[in-house]
Amino acid sequence: MTAPSLGVEIGSLKLRNPLLAASGTCGYGVEIAHVVDLATLGGIVTKGLYMAARDGCEAPRIAETPAGLLNAIGLQGVGIRAFVDRVLPRLREHDTAVIVNVCGETVEEYAEVARIASDAPGVHALEINISCPNVKTGGIAFGTDPLMTRDVVGAVRKASALPVIPKLSPNVTDITVFARACEEAGADAISCVNTFLGLAIDVETRKPRLAFGTGGLSGPAIRPLAVRMTWQAARAVKIPIIGIGGIASASDALEFFIAGASAVQVGTMNFSRPNIYAEIESGLVDYLTRHHIGSIRDLVGTIRYPR
Amino acid sequence: MTSSPPSPADRVCPLVKRESLGGAYALLTFEHAGVAGASAGQFAMIQPEAQGDLLLRRPFSIMDTDPSTSRFTIFLKAVGPGSKAVFDLREGDNARVLGPLGRGFTAPAPGERAFLVGGGYGVAPFALFSRGLREAGSAFHLFYGGRSASELPLVGELERRGIPLTLSTDDGTRGERGRVTVPLMDALSLVPGTPRLYACGPEPMMRAVAEISSEKRLACEVSLDPWMGCGLGTCLGCVVKIQDEGEPRPKNRPACTEGPVFDARRVVWEKHS
CATH class of the missing domain: 2.10.240 (Dihydroorotate dehydrogenase B (pyrk subunit); domain 3)
Incomplete structure (x- = not known):
């Protein structure tokens, strides 16, 4: 029997394997290239990019919680033009798909960032950040109102011929409403999900542990929540879902595929185990072989859910 | 000390030696060829291989290196769950170690005197730095302060290395009573020239040393x-x-x-x- 196939397609985006590094956990890729062989990844999703450079939130910005990480970084970044001019040429040297995470404070800014990213050689897809909980304008505001979601996805769709992948916020009552809004606005796929809004308090000082106050919770603590939302979103739309939330092993990734994800992103674990991809990939191959499944594509959405 | 350090390597490596220094303090020696080439002031990110529900590695300053045996040593105080998990490692246990990382201390110019100011567990990098200073023939002195004698657990190790040392404690149970900046100021009034200051420790201490350097127009690095x-x-x-x-x-x-x-x-x- 030949080795099972891990290749997947997200719209016109072809990935050698379905493992992506999540936005905000791998910088612009080049920062980790001396430690991680980027060719072991299907692709990387860059840190969120606005038109202008941003300095982000005050410190402290991170706090570890049980099986989780609470963060309020505030989308510190170099801005899209500096990324295209100074970072992308170095990133292009690596054999991996590049997905640019597009941010904006207005619909027009999203569209402009998307246009600049699309014009740059070596960008393979756009992820639209409508779900960052740690900025005062934009971000999650676009991802928690279905009409704003539709408008921003539609504007990026018009501005770019690349695959467009909105990243949904889990901080909504019914994620299927937002998944459908994205599909109707022309999205090629959906990233599911960003961090959960959280608050950790230092009881001695009675202050939040993060300078920003609230933050976004990630890591294995959120995995069952994210798997549930992936399952819900996958049943609501026909476009592919990219599952995200606390993946730390092949088994974790498999949960997302079975729930309906066509690809997955590894996030928080990039911080402590940047070389986790080879381990996850071999675990996926072992599983598919053991279950006589020829391709990871054949596993997607095969959950045996009680009726 | 002048050669550029190796680029970081992420490896699972064994704890080869563990020495308790009493209380929450210990010296841990790991085998990791990359980090064994660290320069003073650099650090490594470390967590047990069996990480459990603790996600993030913790940063530890490199206290000593031995490139010939590919070993490096950290001086550790268990202060929270992450450092406690590393503290609890036993000889033979594996850890995930990423390093060497970061930019370390700049060596003083030839003939320039170095005053090192270490507070609490912040003294760690000055053991490695002292070795380089000695090899380079630089005059140096280490001021090591803590709240009380029990918070100066590295004294024996530093004395064994023959590092010129002035101790101070806030409560006077070891060395001079008061802040570490008091003996530092005394020494600055005695020595000729413009020593270069290096500080590592609690932030108020480093800030005080930085203010002294600013008043006296001395070069100063803080970790x-x-x-x-x-x-x-x-x-x-x-x-x-x-x-x-x-x-x-x-x-x-x-x-x-x-x-x-x-x-x-x-x-x-x-x-x-």
Whole structure:
């Protein structure tokens, strides 16, 4: 029997394997290239990019919680033009798909960032950040109102011929409403999900542990929540879902595929185990072989859910 | 000390030696060829291989290296769950070690005297730094302070190495009574020339040393210790406020890749105290 196939397609985006590094956990890729062989990844999703450079939130910005990480970084970044001019040429040297995470404070800014990213050689897809909980304008505001979601996805769709992948916020009552809004606005796929809004308090000082106050919770603590939302979103739309939330092993990734994800992103674990991809990939191959499944594509959405 | 350190390597490696120094303090020696080539002031991110529910590695300053045996040693105080998990490792246990990381201390110019100021477990990098200073023939002195005698657990180790040392404690149970900056000021009034200052320890201590350097117009480097998530410059959790010449305002810079050692003049203290 030949080795099972891990290749997947997200719209016109072809990935050698379905493992992506999540936005905000791998910088612009080049920062980790001396430690991680980027060719072991299907692709990387860059840190969120606005038109202008941003300095982000005050410190402290991170706090570890049980099986989780609470963060309020505030989308510190170099801005899209500096990324295209100074970072992308170095990133292009690596054999991996590049997905640019597009941010904006207005619909027009999203569209402009998307246009600049699309014009740059070596960008393979756009992820639209409508779900960052740690900025005062934009971000999650676009991802928690279905009409704003539709408008921003539609504007990026018009501005770019690349695959467009909105990243949904889990901080909504019914994620299927937002998944459908994205599909109707022309999205090629959906990233599911960003961090959960959280608050950790230092009881001695009675202050939040993060300078920003609230933050976004990630890591294995959120995995069952994210798997549930992936399952819900996958049943609501026909476009592919990219599952995200606390993946730390092949088994974790498999949960997302079975729930309906066509690809997955590894996030928080990039911080402590940047070389986790080879381990996850071999675990996926072992599983598919053991279950006589020829391709990871054949596993997607095969959950045996009680009726 | 002048050769550039190796690029970081992420490896599972064994704890080969563990020496308790009493209380929450211990010396841990790991086998990791990359980190064994670290320069003074650099650090490694470490967590047990069996990480359990603790996600992030913790940063530890390199106290000593032995490139010939591919070993390096950290001086550790268990202060929270992450450092406690490393503290609890036994000889033969494996750890995930990423390093060497960051920018270390700048060596003094030939003939320039170095005053090292270590507070609490912040004294760690000065053991390695002292070795380099001695090899380079630089005059140096280490001021080591803590709240009380029980918080100076590295004294025996430093004395064994013959490092010229002045001790101080806030409560007077060991060495001079008072802040570590008191004997530092005394020494500065005695020595000729312009010594270069290096500080690593609690932030108020480093800030006090930085203020002394500013008043006396001495070069000064400080090793900052913010919460750190990854060590690679990707999580951007460990940013510190840095004011550079020509910049209109201070900027958030990751301490893991641009530090942890910074020229004290660049550090904007009030923002992260």
